[in-house]
Amino acid sequence: MYRYDEFDHTFVTQRVAQFREQVARRIAGELTEDEFKPLRLMNGLYLQLHAYMLRVAIPYGTLSSRQLRQLGYIARRYDRGYGHFTTRQNIQFNWPTLKDVPDILADLAAVEMHAIQTSGNCIRNTTADATAGVAADEVADSRIYCEIIRQWSTLHPEFSFLPRKFKIAVTGSGRDRAVTAAHDIGLRLKLDADGNPGFEVLVGGGQGRTPILAVTIREFLPERHLLSYLEAILRVYNQLGRRDNIYKARIKILVRETGRDEFARLVEEEWAHIRDGELRLPDGEIERIQAYFAPPAYQALDDACPELAVQRAGNRAFDAWVGSNVEAHKRPGYAVVTISLKPHGGIPGDASAEQMEAVADLADRYGFGEIRVTYKQNLLLPDIRKGDLFALWQGLVAAGLATANAHRVTDIIACPGLDYCNLANARAIPVAQAISERFADPERERAIGNVTVNISGCINACAHHHVANIGILGVDKKGKEFYQVTLGGAADENAAIGDIVGPAFDEDRIADAVETVVDVYLAERRGADEPFIDTYRRIGLKPFKEKLYAAH
Amino acid sequence: MPNTAITANRLADGFVIYLTADGGWSESLADAAVATSDDELEGLQAVAERAARAGTVIAPYAFDVETDAGRPLPRGRREILRTLGPSVRTDLGYQAARS
Numbered sequence: 001m002y003r004y005d006e007f008d009h010t011f012v013t014q015r016v017a018q019f020r021e022q023v024a025r026r027i028a029g030e031l032t033e034d035e036f037k038p039l040r041l042m043n044g045l046y047l048q049l050h051a052y053m054l055r056v057a058i059p060y061g062t063l064s065s066r067q068l069r070q071l072g073y074i075a076r077r078y079d080r081g082y083g084h085f086t087t088r089q090n091i092q093f094n095w096p097t098l099k100d101v102p103d104i105l106a107d108l109a110a111v112e113m114h115a116i117q118t119s120g121n122c123i124r125n126t127t128a129d130a131t132a133g134v135a136a137d138e139v140a141d142s143r144i145y146c147e148i149i150r151q152w153s154t155l156h157p158e159f160s161f162l163p164r165k166f167k168i169a170v171t172g173s174g175r176d177r178a179v180t181a182a183h184d185i186g187l188r189l190k191l192d193a194d195g196n197p198g199f200e201v202l203v204g205g206g207q208g209r210t211p212i213l214a215v216t217i218r219e220f221l222p223e224r225h226l227l228s229y230l231e232a233i234l235r236v237y238n239q240l241g242r243r244d245n246i247y248k249a250r251i252k253i254l255v256r257e258t259g260r261d262e263f264a265r266l267v268e269e270e271w272a273h274i275r276d277g278e279l280r281l282p283d284g285e286i287e288r289i290q291a292y293f294a295p296p297a298y299q300a301l302d303d304a305c306p307e308l309a310v311q312r313a314g315n316r317a318f319d320a321w322v323g324s325n326v327e328a329h330k331r332p333g334y335a336v337v338t339i340s341l342k343p344h345g346g347i348p349g350d351a352s353a354e355q356m357e358a359v360a361d362l363a364d365r366y367g368f369g370e371i372r373v374t375y376k377q378n379l380l381l382p383d384i385r386k387g388d389l390f391a392l393w394q395g396l397v398a399a400g401l402a403t404a405n406a407h408r409v410t411d412i413i414a415c416p417g418l419d420y421c422n423l424a425n426a427r428a429i430p431v432a433q434a435i436s437e438r439f440a441d442p443e444r445e446r447a448i449g450n451v452t453v454n455i456s457g458c459i460n461a462c463a464h465h466h467v468a469n470i471g472i473l474g475v476d477k478k479g480k481e482f483y484q485v486t487l488g489g490a491a492d493e494n495a496a497i498g499d500i501v502g503p504a505f506d507e508d509r510i511a512d513a514v515e516t517v518v519d520v521y522l523a524e525r526r527g528a529d530e531p532f533i534d535t536y537r538r539i540g541l542k543p544f545k546e547k548l549y550a551a552h
Numbered sequence: 553m554p555n556t557a558i559t560a561n562r563l564a565d566g567f568v569i570y571l572t573a574d575g576g577w578s579e580s581l582a583d584a585a586v587a588t589s590d591d592e593l594e595g596l597q598a599v600a601e602r603a604a605r606a607g608t609v610i611a612p613y614a615f616d617v618e619t620d621a622g623r624p625l626p627r628g629r630r631e632i633l634r635t636l637g638p639s640v641r642t643d644l645g646y647q648a649a650r651s
Contacts, residue, residue: 029606029607032607047566047610049568050566050634050645051561051565051566051567080644095565098565419641420638427633430639433640476628476630479628479630481629
């Protein structure tokens with residue numbers, strides 16, 4: 001894993017001291033809220049519905065066991081014993097007091113973490129493929145490029161006050177595991193004809209009130225030009241993006257209104273000035289960063305693991321969990337494990353301090369002390385020996401973390417919604433809980449197969465409802481919560497924005513509506529191998545719509 | 553004019569608070585001063601703005617309330633939740649102490 005250099009350490013420590021003084025001045029009445037608000041936001045401190053909320057950056061979703069243990073400590077010492085993992089692969093604490101925040105930031109700095117650039121109109125944490133470095137199908141380890149982007153974008157003076165926030169995503173293979181098409185910039189690693197790594201560059205994706213999929217402006221960008229090309233895109237955006245209307249300020253609007261070809265031309269024109277300048281990655285730099293992500297000390301194992309087959313045959317619950325939560329690893333004899341933070345009927349993405357510590361311990365015992373946060377609000381252990389899966393699973397069962405539902409209908413993404421968020425119009429979590437309880441029968445859930453269900457509590461779409469197979473958007477109608485359903489969205493390499501099915505459902509009918517959608521799919525699919533999205537693409541919206549509104 | 557009260561968040565912990573008739577702040581909406589006329593509302597808003605300038609409260613705003621025997625009750629999901637805490641964690645927020 002990457003470690004801070006001396007510059008990072010010194011800077012973060014200075015920032016903590018600076019913020020400590022700013023908090024003291026605010027409490028003493030020397031700063032007004034108008035003066036203090038931009039300062040607290042620059043340090044990740046928001047004001048939510050019931051209390052402050054601190055958003056901590058987890059660079060490209062990668063954590064060491066030491067860091068996760070520290071997050072657990074912070075949850076217990078300063079908060080209410082839990083944290084919430086987000087679709088941005090960050091963690092949020094919902095109850096910090098103002099005076100404690102400098103101490104929290106100091107405790108974070110002690111494990112090379114911070115909350116900088118988790119707010120504001122700057123370049124935010126890079127969304128990453130959670131299986132980077134271990135996925136059997138990856139072209140190259142995307143963490144290396146995420147780290148190069150982190151170093152470049154952190155405190156970038158030119159891009160600290162962009163027209164609006166800016167999010168970059170990197171995926172390591174043809175399979176998109178970072179929702180690249182819904183980001184301001186999406187980078188898809190690929191190889192050129194000579195086998196050299198580079199990127200397909202997409203730009204102008206986004207969700208919110210105007211969902212737009214990113215368009216490709218460059219089919220192949222050699223890796224050495226990564227930063228100069230990103231800088232060229234950001235410069236065009238910084239100069240031409242709208243600052244007069246917050247709803248039209250994201251790069252997606254600029255790209256749409258400028259047109260892909262013209263936008264690409266502007267980028268190439270800017271890039272021509274800087275491509276061979278100081279941002280060109282020098283020989284050796286990629287290798288230097290690569291060294292931080294050197295593979296751990298894998299053992300030479302057979303890929304076949306007879307012991308695992310016996311354990312699966314002897315335990316149905318374990319077998320089901322392996323079936324849904326364990327994926328192929330690039331090394332023989334190893335596996336990639338998703339730890340679901342979606343217990344049936346639970347709160348998506350929440351983990352208690354004890355659970356964070358348990359995962360950290362299991363990562364040390366059975367992995368190489370590394371944990372990933374996925375954009376689906378789960379955790380992932382990247383390097384588990386197949387022979388250790390059963391023991392790991394038993395440890396997860398003990399911690400209440402062995403739900404066998406990764407990628408299934410109850411693996412629901414939900415934003416905090418009106419239960420916590422100041423921007424929300426409706427609650428999202430109770431809807432997720434109701435749907436999760438409805439489909440809690442493991443056999444039924446397995447029979448339904450892989451499907452994405454995402455629930456946002458407002459049009460800002462933090463839960464990515466636009467790109468869910470079944471998307472749910474909470475809206476407020478005269479103080480009452482209603483839920484609009486979209487179908488057919490997709491967040492993978494065949495990204496799509498869902499179609500609105502019809503009038504919204506009230507709180508009491510939304511779980512029924514989702515069940516109806518699933519029933520139509522089950523009735524219409526061509527065998528169990530046809531996933532929901534394929535059936536939807538084949539039969540379209542109409543059969544679902546007819547069934548959903550048949551009684552009205 | 554609908555019955556109106558003033559709410560804000562407390563500087564120290566961000567908790568929800570309500571402006572009371574004596575110019576103080578309470579964690580309970582039941583204690584809130586209720587304005588029934590524009591003049592009364594303006595008076596309350598002036599007090600709230602002074603408190604915000606003094607730095608003890610954040611982001612005060614007026615909101616419509618129902619009244620039951622003169623005591624204010626929240627209208628709409630957002631204000632109901634603000635009086636209680638998250639509906640999905642009844643062990644947290646004001647509701648925890650009141651249950």
